[in-house]
Amino acid sequence: MDAYSGSESASDADAEPEDSRSRVLERRAAALADDVLSDVPIRNIDRDSGNRTPTRPQPSLRLGSSSPAPSSSRARTTFLRDRYHPTRLHSPAPTKSPSGSSRHQSHTDHNLAAAEEPEASRNNANHHMDDQGQRFTSHYARHTMGFDEDVAMNHRSSPTPDSHAGEQPNRSETNTERPSDRFSPNSPPPTGSYQDRMLAKILSSEERNGRTLRNIADLLKSQDTRRRSPEQDNDGPDNRDQNWRTFKRRPARRDRDTLDLQKTVRSFLQRLESRGDEQSIFPDQPTTDEVKDFLKGRNRGPTLERFRVHYDGMPAGLWNVTAREVFTRVFLETYEEEEPGWTLQAVSDAFYSRIRSRRALWRKNKEELSPEEKAIKRELELKATRRRTRRINLWNQRLAEVHAHPGLAEAEEVLVRLGALGMSEDESEDEHQHRIHNSTRRPTYIVRQRTERATWVTRLVRLLDDLHYERRYPPGPDRTRGGPPRERKINPVIMSRLRPMLGQPRNYYSPFFLGSLDAYRRAELAMRPERPCRLSPQYTA
Incomplete structure (x- = not known):
């Protein structure tokens, strides 16, 4: 307590010319009374040079452990004010009192000297006072206070100074x-x-x-x-x-017996069909007429002398079922003594699985085309694609003419209901001439008439074609850029092969077409109520 008494007298002497500052420090000390009473890491401070060298954490004490803690609030305020006063922070090291215990007093002075400057730094940096003397805490202060509490928790688990007079041993040497x-x-x-x-x-x-x-x-x-x-x-x-x-x-x-059975079934079927080791060989196939005669009872079907599997038919078809029965009977008779564990159901299932795999291979080989056949198929696909593209372009140009003429506003509903698939298809008059890009002659397309379409719908779409030709290709020099429109000819003999449009209003269909249908075909059309189309008189004349 002698060290504290000297600091208290020095603090009172310095506080007299600074009365207002002392009151602020008293409020700060009262506010910090519940926060700063915690342990802090021990540091060695060189009083002469002012250098601080961090060392190993020493066993910490609660502030005031060397003497009884102040009981009253006024005494505690005086204790904190003396400790955190600026003159106290920079005062020289206290001298050892001859009346107290040398070991106890020196350890207490060492703790207080090490804790003075870190606590003052935290007080000055983190806890600031406003004009009325109220304290507010910054984000950095809250973070560092949390870290100091963690360090304090670590120090509480350390032994007291009374039990260890010397230095604390290294943790790495004692704790293994x-x-x-x-x-x-x-x-x-x-x-x-x-x-x-x-x-x-x-x-x-x-x-x-x-x-x-x-x-x-x-x-x-x-x-x-x-x-x-x-x-x-x-x-x-x-x-x-x-x-x-x-x-x-x-x-x-699968177990070993099942694998051996499947292998034996494959080799036995190969011998019955009289073919080689190649899996893609199908030497003997029943024709369609032979299968039909067998279904009518005019043919014996597959026999042991001429064993054939109908790979073009279903595996569960009557011909293949008979072939399975013949195969199973002969197979069991052949391997009855060698493999008595093979049952009728197991052999039948293995043969059925083999038929399915062979049938998939046969269909794959059947669908494989030669280079010439692939070229022909590709040409037909391109031809169908060109026809579909021309129908889409025709629908777009007719819709553009409707938008260009205000008197044809009612015709937009007709085109939207028909769609691009409702346009009539055409075919080139000369496909060879059409493929020549540097040809001077324009290709001509023959229109395939749609028999299900009403007469007034046909006249409407032809009117739109004429308007498009006049606007894009007028007589004289005032022609638009681009190629000339396609030339489409009407042939009353060539009819469209497309199926009729479904779900159209009743007046969109031709009365002659509806009269040629029965009740069932007419119900398939799913006709809607009539939707009349009223155009401007200049287009209906």
């Missing part, structure tokens, strides 16, 4: 246990430093995640065991736990 041993799931919550507590949280979180994953794996194993039947599982109960993933995601595993 691993972090995972210190932070086991059954151990109490750690009270060490911030790093120790974070390490404990990470380890506990890792163990908790591991337990969760193991529980999910056990649940999936139980579901897979319930889903798989003993007939489907050929791995045995021991391998089931190792391969617990669903069997649908991996290939079906």
